[in-house]
Amino acid sequence: MINLTQISYMALAPISVFSECLLLYGFYKLREFKAHPEVLIYWQCLSQLVMDIHWFTGIEYIRSSMPQISCMLLGSFSVYFYFLSWDYTVLLSIEILLKIRNPHETKYKQRRFWYHTISHATSFIIFLFLIFKGDNNGKSIMKTCFVQARSLYELIVFIPVFIHFPICVVVTVYTIYISYNTFYLKYLKYNILVVIAFSIAWIPIGLVHGLSYNGFDIELPFWFLMFAVLLGGPSGGIIFCTRMMQKGLFKKILKSIFMSKQKLDESYEEYCIEKLSETFVVSYSEFFTSVTVKVIYIKAIADIIVGLANVLMNSENSGFNNQAHRQWNFTIKMAKETSFTVIQYNIHEYKKVMDHFKLNYHDIAISLSSQDNFIDIETRCENIGGKSGAFFYYTSDKEFILKTVTKSELQVLKIMTEGYAKRITSSTQSYLAKIFGAFKIQSGKTKPFRVILMENLSSRMRYPLIFDLKGSQADRRVTHSSYRNIGQMPRTKVYKDIDFFNVMSKIQIDKKDMPELIKAIKLDTKLLQEYFIMDYSLLVIMQEMDMLRGSKVEGNGFFNFDNYLVHIGIIDFLQTYNTKKKIESKYKTLKVGKRFSISAISPQPYRKRFLKLFKSVFTLNMTMQNNINNKEEI
CATH class of the missing domain: 3.30.810.10 (2-Layer Sandwich)
Known part of the structure; x- marks a missing residue:
């Protein structure tokens, strides 16, 4: 037992520490690491690093030379980061699900504040409890400084087993189910693997501590204790290897070590431009496989453009039979076959608005169908992650704006459309922004987008x-x-x-x-x-x-x-x-x-x-x- 634990703590734990340091360095140097939800992995990695360092206290000569008060303080500090790492792992799994279900949603900055606040607050409360309770010596069942062996404090370490872990399992399984064989899973699968790897590495440790509580009167098998030790020591390395499965990422981190941050940013910009140029030359479908900083948003916008262009092109020659709204169902061959469901609201009112301003569906569809819309698509997006959570997309000819709206905003617009159309087409001029359509678009299994198509008030101005x-x-x-x-x-x-x-x-x-x-x-x-x-x-x-x-x-x-x-x-x-x-x-x-x-x-x-x-x-x-x-x- 002693030899195995010492191998884990003296050989495997240092590998984990080195791996986590390398990953954290990547967050500092590489821009793609700073995009959401990678920042949650950053905090999970930082917490994991502290946990990896805590394994060193299991080395005999280090542990034997530590005063009891030092072991208790270091153990309590490690428990703080133990809970923090579990919290961020759960939050990462939830954010992945939210992003796949709702790719255009951008309010994560607001959520992130509460994520950090709640995670650190709950972990700090546990930290204070362990310090001031008075009867915790920090000497754990795994021969490290953590929580006192077989004491009531073992149950604190047991909490993630029946709270955090089940949430991770349910959310991750559901995420994989709804996104199986889709573009979004292809991009976010590496983050999902981080959640899985962390759970596999740390659940045995939680079980060992929880089941060791004297009140349960359970004698743990020796092999299970060794299994937990041998998974715990290299846990940081396991997570690092999982994250590095993304093609070319490890090479980028190594390259960043020998390149200045400015040159690295310039190299990254050249890479993005090159990839976008390549995908335009080859085919529109291959655009979806290119990886840019906000590729999820870009794919969401592309879905909106493709879906609306198809609907409007077919609307010109379609009779609506006095329908207030119409649902369109169709399939488009992109990188692969993608199904679309589009609901077109208040058709007659918006047709009246377009007729008044001498527009027709074909004109707008042509504007949306231009291949120029898929070049530098991100540069025509504004307010991504802003206060409203909406994003705006400006068509390449600058004529129209696509703006996402909330469910409640769409409901307001549906109610007022008749009055709005009457006002804006009246003989007295109106300065209300012109809206030419309201839609709900769903591609594949993603959450529907609610979008309005409106005029660009600055369409004739170069730098307003x-x-x-x-x-x-x-x-x-x-x-x-x-x-x-x-x-x-x-x-x-x-x-x-x-x-x-x-x-x-x-x-x-x-x-x-x-x-x-x-x-x-x-x-x-x-x-x-x-x-x-x-x-x-x-x-x-x-x-x-x-x-x-x-x-x-x-x-x-x-x-x-x-x-x-x-x-x-x-x-x-x-x-x-x-x-x-x-x-x-x-x-x-x-x-x-x-x-x-x-x-x-x-x-x-x-x-x-x-x-x-x-x-x-x-x-x-x-x-x-x-x-x-x-x-x-x-």
């Missing part, structure tokens, strides 16, 4: 300056840099209220346009108030005249101001004043003090404030002189 204005002040600032005028502001951000008023005074428009403009905005916001909608924005887009695309842009919402063309529109009008918003309103009121400085207020005062905002942004152009304020930003 964009402001998203709500009329509130709380959290309505993007930059703290000082700009003398709007010409100095970078075009890579969407600015907010405080940013606007720090660098601008009012935008002047012709006297003849003002009455119609105010009338239109009042009618638009009245419609939104009737549907109990708030939290919408005034989008103000500005572009120098010499930077426009093609010929001069015509149509409603465009104004000349100094040397700029200004385009405006009302966006994000799918949020009702529901319970969540009421809670947000109360919370932010307590936080900032003034109720009307926050965004989340009820529809009637929201409309009143929005109209006040509009009048503070626009004024009559009486003198035709430049009114850009050159004051410094506060």
Whole structure:
């Protein structure tokens, strides 16, 4: 027994420590390691490293030379990371399932905060309990510093056996079941293998400790104890080997050791461009096998494009027989045969909108079907992982935007579509953003995407300056840099209220346009108030005249101001004043003090404030002189 344990602790454990250090180094150097959900593996590996180091306390001369208090503290510290590693393994399995079920979902940044908080808090509570209980000497059944052998504390180590492990098993089996033979499993299978490898390595250890509790009066077989020891020592190495099964990953880590981080990033960018170019030249289907930083999102967007293009192309010649909605079922040959189910909502209302703006299904389908949409697809995506959790995809011709919406937002849109279509096609101009369709798309076994197809308000502008204005002040600032005028502001951000008023005074428009403009905005916001909608924005887009695309842009919402063309529109009008918003309103009121400085207020005062905002942004152009304020930003 002693020889076997010493072999595990003196020979196998150092291999594990080296392997985990190499993997953690990869997280630091390689960009693909930092993408979600790899960051959860990082924390699992860091915890695993501490557990691997703890095996050294099983080496006889180290353990015999340690004071009891040191063994107890080190053991309690190791238990902290033991639970932390199990927590992150469970969370990794859950995140893999969520990503496969819902590939376009991007709210993981919000979840990650709670993952870290809850995992560390629960582990820390256990750590404090082991330290301050007083009768734990830390000398474990496995001859290491962990928890006192045969004591009640053994049951603490036993907890993951009947909580964490069953969750991992159920979630992983279900994940494999729903994603079997799909693209998503092919990409995430290495992360699934990490979950499996960790569980196999650490479950015997949990069983040994739990069943050794004196209260159970069980005599553990010698072979089972040795089995746990021989799996525990090299556990980090097992997980490392599992992760390195991804083709070329180990080679990249070794290469990163001898290459600077800057050169490594440049090499990675060249690799991504090369892969995307290759897949375009060979075939669209091979695009799905290329691995980029956000390949899961890219595949999700590609599914949306392919599914919608197919539906719209066939809609032009299809009779809907007075159907409000229609379900399409079809199969497309991509990397392999993929089945699609697409539900097209409020068909007649959106057809009315398209007819009013002289569009047809064929025009939009052509825009979506262009092969240019699949080149540098990631560069036309915005807000991935942002606050709303939605992403936007801009078609390659810049004409349309595909935006994911939540189930509740889609429900709001379905309810208001008739009123919306009537308003936007009326004789009085409307500045509500044009929506041309609402869809629910499912490809294979993935969770459905809910998508709206809408106009791109900046379609004719090359490098526009964009402001998203709500009329509130709380959290309505993007930059703290000082700009003398709007010409100095970078075009890579969407600015907010405080940013606007720090660098601008009012935008002047012709006297003849003002009455119609105010009338239109009042009618638009009245419609939104009737549907109990708030939290919408005034989008103000500005572009120098010499930077426009093609010929001069015509149509409603465009104004000349100094040397700029200004385009405006009302966006994000799918949020009702529901319970969540009421809670947000109360919370932010307590936080900032003034109720009307926050965004989340009820529809009637929201409309009143929005109209006040509009009048503070626009004024009559009486003198035709430049009114850009050159004051410094506060």
